[in-house]
Amino acid sequence: MSLPSARYTLVWRSENVEHKRMLSTLLAPFVAETIVDPDRQFNGDHAIFVEYFANTLNPQLFEGFRGKDVFLVDMSDENYEFVPALYTCFRGVIRAHWSEIFRPETVFCIPVGPSDSSVAPPPALPASSREFAWSFIGQMNKSTRPDAARAFASIEPHLLFTTDNVPGISMWNRTLAQAPRRYSPDRNSEVLAQTIFSLCPMGNTNLESSRPYESLEYGCIPIVERRPGFDYFTGLLGENPLPKFNSWPEAAAFASGLLAKPEELDALQQRCISWWAAYKAEREQRLAKFLTTRSNDVRPTTEDSFVTPAYRKRYFVERELLRHHNLRALYRRVALMVKRKLSGRGMRVHSGSQWK
Incomplete structure (x- = not known):
């Protein structure tokens, strides 16, 4: 299907937002102009609004767009706290x-995408010629991240840099003599360009984070998690070659075995690179079809136009987030909640919407 003509005004609430480059690239074929509107003064037609934490917004702010050719981009909702009433606008x-x-038909789900970096991805080095067998840079003491580091610790050479302390885990990798005292986003990108397997454990509460997509941009092989009976990344991305495992020891055994087979290693890397390029191209075509179809559908929408009846079941959010956790991740999540409670910050599973 050919792309629709660029007709939309892309409306940002702020100049400085997460994943701006990814969203700008994704939406560019459909955008005629871009504006920054921190006070929400724009009230025209044919627009795409990018909102972060949209669940905190009163739907009445957008009532004027009901019936117009206007779309919402809803980011930063890893806890599924969205407001269906807002979507109906x-x-x-x-x-x-x-x-x-x-x-x-009404909700087009996209990957979180890579974080912005000023380092353009270089031509991908073959996996078998990269410096690090695996790497991880970032906060470690949450979800299943300590399990990932412990399972992969004996696989060398690697680079592990954590921004917090975890018992039994060394901040520095054993094979890099002069490790920096901090890692900027650009330095992280340089490391990924030299990494074979990128460890991509779950985020705060959701199996998805930016890590798999940053890794794919730099030619790494992302290792992601799945849960028994719940393959999140296949549900989101369709069939894909990303290695997915129920446990990190299982993932480490896979990586260790493949590192001993350079030809198979490079072949898997190439499958990941080729699939990611094809996926992005296909996603653009599917988004074009989505925008065109929805733009031409002038029928009023209800909340049920956007969600299935499963959303109405009691404790939907809690049950949805539980699917993303295994026992270890759940234990660490509960421990964090208790710590927050004891410190007076409050204990919560999710915040719930609070319009403002």
């Missing part, structure tokens, strides 16, 4: 963090 919704409760 728009012709359709583009959102990060997939769930099967969203109706694909």
